[in-house]
Amino acid sequence: MADTLDDIEIQLLLEALYHRYHYDFRHYARASIKRRLLQARVQLGFGSISAMQSAVLHDEGMLPRLLNYLTVQVSEMFRDPAYYLALREKVIPHLKTYPSLKVWIAGCSNGEELYSLSILFREEGLADKTMFYATDINPTALKKAQVGVYPLDDIRLFTENHQKAGGRSSLSDYYTADYGRAVFDKSLRKQVVFSDHSLVTDAAFGEMHLISCRNVLIYFDRPLQDRALGLFRESLARRGFLGLGSKESLRFSAHAHAFADFCREQRIYQRSEP
Structure with a gap:
């Protein structure tokens, strides 16, 4: 089954993050990463993953905002x-x-x-x-x-x-x-x-x-x-x-x-x- 356009754009974004900032999400579970990146695209106001990639490559201030979507920060004290x-x-x-x-x-x-x-x-x-x-x-x-x-x-x-x-x-x-x-x-x-x-x-x-x-x-x-x-x-x-x-x-x-x-x-x- 051929990759969708979103899948291709996501792969390119993950490669860009690695080569530009040395954050490596390329081997994270792809379904989870895709869900979070699509959520980030909408909430950060981008029309496409590629547009979001361009922004994060040219504006370092965008990186921490994107990291907050790529890293899961949901926990509680004495969880389980x-x-x-x-x-x-x-x-x-x-x-x-x-x-x-x-x-x-x-x-x-x-x-x-x-x-x-x-x-x-x-x-x-x-x-x-x-x-x-x-x-x-x-x-x-x-x-x-x-x-x-x-x-x-x-x-x-x-x-x-x-x-x-x-x-x-x-x-x-x-x-x-x-x-x-x-x-x-x-x-x-x-x-x-x-x-x-x-x-x-x-x-x-x-x-x-x-x-x-x-x-x-x-x-x-x-x-x-x-x-x-x-x-x-x-x-x-x-x-x-x-x-x-x-x-x-x-x-x-x-x-x-x-x-x-x-x-x-x-x-x-x-x-x-x-």
Whole structure:
């Protein structure tokens, strides 16, 4: 079946983004990318994908606006509470045996997962010996993560999730309400390194004890999923843990042999190779 005009224009735009700005979306799941680019075309007021390509090539200010469509920034604190409960009850006891810890939140979006883990580690007495690395390819999202401010309307859901995740305190202990916003305490990011990092083009990211990359791989095609999982494999310390999203799996990956199921229901794996 021949490609449609939209498909051809999208391929050219993705190539242009890579060669002009080194953002590589060429191996993202094409149906998802197409849907988001068509939405961007309409909402940004362009008559065609080609017109949008011309604008982003000649106006750097258009790039962050387009990135906000190409990168998914939908999350919530303690999303899928059972995942965090499994970390608390099953993974944390292992992590407590280490003198110091490194945790990588890959694809941290606006920071909800980072603050969830920071709170969890504080409640479990691990905050002082843990360094968090929060990475994303979207600079706008990273800036939001660094600020740690969320709509107050979201806090009810965040609070419910926190309690279901085995929270040992009140979520309100960690933020102040201010003009319809919840401003999370800066101490939660005292030991956080925020960094621009691409799972598509960048290298391994240090020796980690826990990598949490949730609901990112679903937007990649199979070869790119394997590349990302290879990075995680290289980045994990021996017996380190990898947490994926509820719809993600290592089952068909070329790297599956390097991991053992640790908590299968919650998609938590442990690096098993020596």
